Amino acid sequence: MALEYKIVPVTAFMQNCTILWCTESMEAAVVDPGGDLPRIEAQLAATGARLTKILLTHGHIDHAGAAAELAENAGVPIEGPQEEERFWIEKLADQSRMFGLPPSRSFEPNRWLDDGDTVTVGREALQVLHCPGHTPGHVVFFHAPSRLAVVGDVLFAGSIGRTDFPRGDHAALIGAIRGKLWPLGDDVDFIPGHGPMSSFGVERASNPFVGDRVSGM
Numbered sequence: 001m002a003l004e005y006k007i008v009p010v011t012a013f014m015q016n017c018t019i020l021w022c023t024e025s026m027e028a029a030v031v032d033p034g035g036d037l038p039r040i041e042a043q044l045a046a047t048g049a050r051l052t053k054i055l056l057t058h059g060h061i062d063h064a065g066a067a068a069e070l071a072e073n074a075g076v077p078i079e080g081p082q083e084e085e086r087f088w089i090e091k092l093a094d095q096s097r098m099f100g101l102p103p104s105r106s107f108e109p110n111r112w113l114d115d116g117d118t119v120t121v122g123r124e125a126l127q128v129l130h131c132p133g134h135t136p137g138h139v140v141f142f143h144a145p146s147r148l149a150v151v152g153d154v155l156f157a158g159s160i161g162r163t164d165f166p167r168g169d170h171a172a173l174i175g176a177i178r179g180k181l182w183p184l185g186d187d188v189d190f191i192p193g194h195g196p197m198s199s200f201g202v203e204r205a206s207n208p209f210v211g212d213r214v215s216g217m
Contacts, residue, residue: 003124003146007191008043010036011101015062018150018191021049022122022144029121031055031141031150032063032193033070035102040070055119056080057152058138059088061095061104063193068107077110079119082130085137087167113139129180133173134161142184149190149200155181157198160209177210 006019011034019040021028023121028049033040044051051074058062058081071078089106096104113119115130119141127142134153138161141150153161155177163170181188186201204212 003121003143003148004047005148005191006043006047007197008036008059010034010039011062011065012099012202013062014194016191016193016195017046019049020055020121020126020150022123022124025122026050027052027122029053029055029071029119032057032152033066034060034062035065035104037066037070037073040066045134046061051076052122053119054078054148055141056085056109057140057150057154057193058135059085059092060153061092061101062100063152064089065092065096065101065104068105071107074142078107080109080112080113080128081135081139082114082132083112084132084135084167085135088135088138129176130179131173131176133163133171133176134168135165135209136169140181142188146186147185149181149184149188151181151190153193155190155203155207155210156192156194157203158195158207160207161193174210176194 008017010017015034018031026049028051088175092104092106113128113155118125129140131140131154
């Protein structure tokens with residue numbers, strides 16, 4: 001497989017920061033560096049890959065809190081999320097104070113992403129899907145050749161993302177899961193923002209919030 005991954009739980013929220021790297025070019029991306037940079041950097045070094053960019057699913061502190069610092073330290077660009085997420089990124093300092101986390105600062109991504117865009121990790125390309133609901137500008141990254149998706153806080157094993165935050169939208173979240181994630185295929189494994197991995201097929205069969213039995217599909 002030309003794309004490998006390593007999950008690195010970070011922050012008090014145990015957020016699944018993900019290191020993706022292309023085994024041919026040995027170029028890497030860090031997805032959602034929420035904090036604990038020494039841990040992320042040590043795991044990145046262990047892969048032997050060279051960091052070339054940061055990818056963000058959304059702007060919550062446990063996913064984006066260390067993005068500015070890592071980008072500055074490594075001299076790499078930040079890509080994502082979708083521009084509606086500016087609302088949360090501008091509040092990163094407030095979020096860090098609210099949750100008692102290390103200080104964080106806002107930033108301007110080098111590239112905002114939209115539905116249908118593509119991001120690259122070395123020679124590998126991942127599809128971008130705009131999946132609002134948990135937050136307005138949340139995106140998901142999908143690597144078709146390896147049947148792998150990095151879904152942030154859209155979907156979890158046995159659950160779905162919260163929508164009680166400002167600008168959350170439960171109906172939009174359900175619509176994104178059913179309309180954009182399920183069509184990718186039951187065989188797709190996904191890395192959620194928290195907790196264990198699962199597959200779309202397992203969640204369609206058993207998820208009490210968005211499974212087929214709930215939706216009447």
